[in-house]
Amino acid sequence: MTFGSVLTQTFTTPKWNPKTGLPDLTGKIAIVTGASTGLGKETALNLSSKGAHVFCVGRSAEKTQAAVADIISKSGNTNVEFLQADLMDLASVESAADTFLARNLPLHILVNNAGIMESPWGLSKEGIETQFATNHFAHVVLTAKLLPVLEKSQPSRIVILSSMSHYANLSSQKGGIKYVTSWEQDKYDAFTRYGETKLANLHFARELQSRLDAKLGVDSKIYVNAVHPGIVRTELQRTMNPTAASVIQPILISAEKGALTQTYVAASEDIEKQNLKAKYFVPYCKVAEISADAQDKTQAVNTWEWTEKILKQQYKPDWTFGL
Template identity: 35%
Template sequence: MAALKYAGLDDTDSEDELPPGWEERSTKDGWLYYANHVEEKTQWEHPKTGKRKRVVGDLPYGWEQETDENGHIYFVDHLNKRTTYLDPRLAFTVDDNPLKPSSRQKYDGNTTAMDILQGCGLTGKVAIVTGANSGIGFETARSLALHGAHVVLACRNIARANEATGKILEEWQKAKVEAMILDLSSLRSVQQFAKAFKAKNLPLHILICNAGVFGTPWVLTVDDLESTFQVNHLGHFYLVQLLQDTLCHSAPARVVMVSSESHRYTDIKNASGKLDFNLLSPLKREYWSMLAYNRSKLCNILFSNELNRRLSPHGVTSNALHPGNMMYSALHQSWWVYTVLFTLARPFTKSMQQGAATTIYCATAPELEGLGGMYFNNCCRCSPSQQAQSEVTAVALWELSERLVQERIGRQAQ
C-alpha cells in the first residue's frame, strides 16, 4: 500500500517542518517517529527540534487503525473511504515532556480569516451564517463567499442583510450570496427560515451560529423567555434541530458555535448542583445583562459538545470558539459601559477580519475534518471551563431546551 498524505495535517510551522525526504508516522500506542527515505532509517526524535512527541485523544468517529503487511500502522477513514499513514490526530500533539506542551498550530491572534482561506477553494459548499449583516458575522460570510462558497446571510433585519450582500457582490460579482430573514427571538421565525431554506433544495455543509446580543435590558421575547437566553442559545438550538436532517444528508458537515471566554465567569446550576432554568431566563429583578450574556455563552459550548456527541456518528461535527478580545461591533451599542471599555482597550483589540479567523478556521480547516467537541481561541484548541465540559450539564441543557421549544411551538399550533 503506498503512503498517502492526509491533506492539511502535513502543513506545519517552520520549526516542525520536516526536511525533504522525511516522513512523520506514529506507533500503535501514539508515539511519533520519523522515517528518512533518503538514508532508509527511522528515529524517535524530530530531525530539526530533537523533540519526542505523541498524539493525544481517541481517533475521530469513523476512523480505524490498521497494520499493513510490513507491520506499519495506517489509518482508515470509513466515512470518506480513504487511507493514510498519517494519524488524523497529528494536529494535536504534545511533547514527551508534559510540562512543555507543543502544538502544530500555525495561526495566532494576528491571523485573519483571509489568511486561513489562502489557496482554499470552497466551490460547491453551502454555508449559513447567522447575524451576518455586520461585524465578524459579515467578515465571516464575506470571506467564505469570496472563496467560492454559496453563503446565506441569515439576519433579523432583511434590509441590512441585503446591503451586506450588495457589498460582497460589489467586491466580486460572481459571489453566490443571498439574504434571508431570521429572527432568533421568535421560534416561529426560526421555523419559517428553516422551511424556506429547505425549499431551496440545497445541501448545507457549514452552519455558523454567530448572531448574538450583549448588554441588553431585560425584556421577554414573543415566546415569553428572557431575550439574551433565547437569541444567543435557544434560537440557535432550534435552528440546528430543524436543519439537522439537511446537515446529515450533506455530511461531512460542520456546525460552528461562536461563544466567548466570558463563559468562565458564571454558573447555571443551583446550590444542589442541578441545571436551574431560573438562572437561564431570570425575572426582571434578578437580571444582570453581563451575567445573562456569560450564561448564554456557557450554553453555547455545552450545546456544541452535546450536538457533536449526537451527530458526529452521522458525519456532522460541532466546535465552539472565542472570536477575540473586545472587538468593536454592533454588540457594544446596547451598553454604554462596553463602549467606554472598548475605547480604553482599543489598541489591544482585534480587527473584524482577525475576529472572524477562528470561526473560519473551525468551519474550513482540513485538519479538523471529522473532529468536534472542542473549544478554540486564536485558532488554537484550548480547554473551556470545567462546567462547560460537563456531559451531565450538557444533557440537562439539551433536554430543557427541547422542552422549552416543544411547549412553545405546541402552544402556537393550537
C-alpha cells in the same frame, strides 16, 4: 487554559489566512446567522471569496441586503443571498429554515453566529429572556430544522459562537446555568446572563456532537465545534455598560481578524483531516480548554433537557430536537 492566556492569544499575529488557508469552496453551501454586520458578515465574505454559496441570515432586510451587496462586490461571487429571520421570533426562524429547505440544496456549513450581549431586560415573542432567546434557543431551533440536510450533506460542519465569557469566574456561574422555568426581571443581571448563554452554547455544541455520534457512529462526518473569536470591535458592544465599553476599546481587534478562527473552523481542511469534533477554538485557529462547568457532561445533558422543556413550555408543546 486561563482567561488571561486566551486574551493574550487575541493579540498575537495570526499566521493563518483564509485566502491561502482555505480550499476552493465552489459547490459548498453555507448559512451564516447575524451576517448583517460584524463577525458574521466577515465570515460570509471569507466563505464567498473562496466560492461558497452563502445564505446571510438577518432580521433587517435593508441592513442585511446592504451587507450582501457589499460581500458580492468584494468577493466577486454573486451566489450570496439574504435569508430573513428574527431570532426573537421562533416561527420566523423556522420559516427561514423552510425557505432554505424549499430550495432543495445541500447544506455543508452552518455558522450559528448571531448574538447580543448584556442587553437590557426583555422577552422574545415566546416570552424567553432576550439574550437566551437570541444566543441559544433560536439557534437550537434553527439547527434542529436544518439537521436532516446537514446529515445528508456530509461532510458538514456546525460552528457555534461561544465566548471566553463562558468561563469568567462569575459567582452565579459556579455550578453552571440557573435552569429557570420562568424568566424574572428582578433576578436579571445582564453580564452574568451573557456568560450563561455562552456556556449554554458550549453545552449545546458538545451534547449535539455526542448525540450525533451516538446516532450516526463516531466516523460520521458532521463536525460540531465552538469558537471564541477574540475581543472584537463590532456592534456587540452597543448594549454594554458605557464605562466598561470604553475600558475595552484599546484592546479590541478588527472584525476581519476576529472572523479568522470561525472561518477556519467552518471551512479549513484541518477539521476533517484531524477529526476535530466538539472542540473549542480560540484566536487564532487553536484548540483550547474550556471551563469545568462547560466540560461537565451532566451539566450539558441538563442544559439540553432544560432547553427542550422551555421550548415545549413556551413555543410548541410537542417540540423536540429529535436526538
